[in-house]
Amino acid sequence: MTRSQEIVNNPFLNKGTAFSATERKDLHLEGMLPPRIQTLDQQTDRVYAQYQEMSTDLEKRMYLMSVFNENRVLFYATFAKHVSEFMPIVYDPTIADSIENYSRLYVNPQNAAYLSINDHSRATIRESLINAAEGRNVKLLVVTDGEGILGIGDWGTQGIDIPVGKLMVYTAAAGIDPSEILPVVLDAGTTRASLKNDPLYVGLDQDRDYSENYYEFVDNFVQEAESLFPNLYLHFEDFGRANAAKILEKYQDQFLVFNDDIQGTGIIVLAGVLGALNISGESMTDQKYLCFGAGTAGVGIAQRVAEEMVQAGLSEAEAKKHFYMVDKQGLLFDDMPDLTPGQQEFARSRSEFDNADELTDLLSVVQAVHPTIMVGTSTVHGAFTQEVVTEMAAHTNRPIILPISNPTKLAEATAADLIKWTNGRALVATGVPSAPVEHDGVTYEIGQANNALVYPGIGLGAIAATATTLNDEMISAAAHSLGGIVDSSKPGAAILPPVEQLTEFSQTVANAVAQSAVDQGVTREQISDVKAAVEAEKWYPVYRELN
Numbered sequence: 110m111t112r113s114q115e116i117v118n119n120p121f122l123n124k125g126t127a128f129s130a131t132e133r134k135d136l137h138l139e140g141m142l143p144p145r146i147q148t149l150d151q152q153t154d155r156v157y158a159q160y161q162e163m164s165t166d167l168e169k170r171m172y173l174m175s176v177f178n179e180n181r182v183l184f185y186a187t188f189a190k191h192v193s194e195f196m197p198i199v200y201d202p203t204i205a206d207s208i209e210n211y212s213r214l215y216v217n218p219q220n221a222a223y224l225s226i227n228d229h230s231r232a233t234i235r236e237s238l239i240n241a242a243e244g245r246n247v248k249l250l251v252v253t254d255g256e257g258i259l260g261i262g263d264w265g266t267q268g269i270d271i272p273v274g275k276l277m278v279y280t281a282a283a284g285i286d287p288s289e290i291l292p293v294v295l296d297a298g299t300t301r302a303s304l305k306n307d308p309l310y311v312g313l314d315q316d317r318d319y320s321e322n323y324y325e326f327v328d329n330f331v332q333e334a335e336s337l338f339p340n341l342y343l344h345f346e347d348f349g350r351a352n353a354a355k356i357l358e359k360y361q362d363q364f365l366v367f368n369d370d371i372q373g374t375g376i377i378v379l380a381g382v383l384g385a386l387n388i389s390g391e392s393m394t395d396q397k398y399l400c401f402g403a404g405t406a407g408v409g410i411a412q413r414v415a416e417e418m419v420q421a422g423l424s425e426a427e428a429k430k431h432f433y434m435v436d437k438q439g440l441l442f443d444d445m446p447d448l449t450p451g452q453q454e455f456a457r458s459r460s461e462f463d464n465a466d467e468l469t470d471l472l473s474v475v476q477a478v479h480p481t482i483m484v485g486t487s488t489v490h491g492a493f494t495q496e497v498v499t500e501m502a503a504h505t506n507r508p509i510i511l512p513i514s515n516p517t518k519l520a521e522a523t524a525a526d527l528i529k530w531t532n533g534r535a536l537v538a539t540g541v542p543s544a545p546v547e548h549d550g551v552t553y554e555i556g557q558a559n560n561a562l563v564y565p566g567i568g569l570g571a572i573a574a575t576a577t578t579l580n581d582e583m584i585s586a587a588a589h590s591l592g593g594i595v596d597s598s599k600p601g602a603a604i605l606p607p608v609e610q611l612t613e614f615s616q617t618v619a620n621a622v623a624q625s626a627v628d629q630g631v632t633r634e635q636i637s638d639v640k641a642a643v644e645a646e647k648w649y650p651v652y653r654e655l656n
């Protein structure tokens with residue numbers, strides 16, 4: 110390839126019709142492009158106009174991905190102008206459709222790294238990461254093994270769209286330089302027969318490996334990534350329930366790692382609860398918390414909220430008494446076999462209830478417990494029925510209800526139903542974006558309780574501060590930093606800030622996390638001005654001069 114071809118085919122360098130006259134001459138691009146030189150603004154107008162021509166959300170996403178494949182600056186400049194409109198297209202919920210159809214729609218590897226359990230030697234992994242990084246300075250890596258994609262389960266290699274999509278949000282929300290990132294999928298096989306039997310499937314057509322091999326694969330990957338990219342922020346996403354917490358615990362004291370489903374979700378839900386309590390005027394330690402779906406996210410959130418109660422003065426044992434975990438078995442009791450370690454932490458004793466053996470479904474648990482907060486991470490569509498919600502609302506003035514299973518087709522309830530069934534008393538946030546709800550003359554704004562509202566800022570803050578670890582203090586600082594953005598005195602106010610302000614509050618989160626790292630002295634470099642360090646780390650979608 111000639112240098113000119115390399116430039117126009119490199120999405121990190123390509124400017125399309127915006128190459129200047131001098132660049133066209135110096136880089137030998139003359140004759141390779143239509144003659145009229147356009148501005149980035151004109152290009153984004155064209156992209157947005159074409160985007161609007163697409164009839165379905167999946168088509169819109171595919172079109173935007175084609176722009177992404179060609180020209181990163183143009184993609185992010187357009188995204189920046191339409192943040193709240195593009196989020197559900199680029200990210201959740203439309204990303205779920207693109208994952209389910211990934212092999213069928215495949216056109217481009219999108220500069221991701223694809224690793225295979227069939228050759229998981231450190232040498233091969235190292236070589237693959239070097240190839241995929243193409244000499245770029247990787248500071249942020251998002252990795253999945255595809256086993257627990259959103260709530261839609263095991264999608265093997267097709268899960269790579271989650272790291273790609275999560276990283277797009279990092280850049281759009283927090284200004285992470287898109288050339289300093291790497292999406293990675295660890296293909297350890299899949300349990301999904303329809304993928305294995307599909308000749309178009311681009312991943313390994315073999316059973317998912319649950320042997321020691323798997324942990325060796327993960328470990329070889331972590332060790333090689335950490336050694337190749339020494340200042341890495343390593344983000345784990347959508348691993349299965351049996352592995353997510355285990356992997357985080359294994360590496361969190363050694364490296365700068367983050368599990369979004371556990372920590373990111375814990376932070377955003379805690380922020381939502383704090384926002385709700387700000388509106389109701391109630392105190393955290395008076396709450397009774399019901400988790401429906403005690404898996405990776407459910408337990409991660411409960412741990413974060415429990416930690417907040419400890420900070421509010423309760424002992425750990427007292428704090429845990431405020432929690433009720435419900436899973437497939439019903440209310441989780443400490444005598445049940447097969448509880449995960451996280452579930453065991455919160456399991457109750459049967460002797461607390463007269464009718465313990467009857468507490469096998471959500472409604473009977475709500476009747477027995479009278480929760481004030483109910484969070485859904487179960488993947489059970491419609492589980493928060495009118496009966497469940499009215500029962501909850503009969504015993505608390507402002508029920509805090511967060512159905513956050515993704516994508517839309519798995520959500521436990523809609524915001525509109527929750528507002529209607531409680532006559533506007535419920536304080537609600539949902540995992541996917543929800544339109545405002547009109548009820549009895551009041552417009553209820555609905556916040557989005559999605560980790561996307563916090564993980565970009567946390568990553569930016571940790572990277573900008575040159576943090577060596579991501580600890581509880583930094584995580585708690587992130588959750589608290591979102592307070593005060595919403596005017597809680599307004600009737601129908603949301604409990605979380607609006608996605609339109611994603612870039613602004615990502616900066617707020619980043620500053621809080623970086624400040625916490627600096628205050629604790631857990632940084633590689635001495636940082637005297639935290640805000641300046643965060644600002645200096647930010648990338649903006651503008652064309653840079655090429656020579």
Ligand SMILES: NC(=O)c1ccc[n+]([C@@H]2O[C@H](COP(=O)([O-])OP(=O)(O)OC[C@H]3O[C@@H](n4cnc5c(N)ncnc54)[C@H](O)[C@@H]3O)[C@@H](O)[C@H]2O)c1
Pocket residue numbers: 257258259260261349350369370374377401402403404405406407435436437438485486487488489513514515516519539540541558559560561
């Ligand atoms: N909004 C967010 O930011 C966010 C973040 C993480 C996860 N999530 C969503 O939460 C959901 C769960 O994700 P996860 O990673 O924790 O998955 P997971 O598989 O670890 O957990 C799901 C849990 O729900 C339980 N469950 C399944 N069917 C049930 C039923 N009928 N009754 C009660 N419990 C049942 C499972 O046994 C499991 O423990 C997904 O839909 C995911 O998209 C949302």
Ligand SMILES: O=C(O)C[C@H](O)C(=O)O
Pocket residue numbers: 201258259260347369370514515559560561
């Ligand atoms: O990806 C999302 O939308 C949030 C979360 O990480 C999930 O797994 O559902």
Ligand SMILES: [Mn+2]
Pocket residue numbers: 259346347369370
């Ligand atoms: Mn996730």
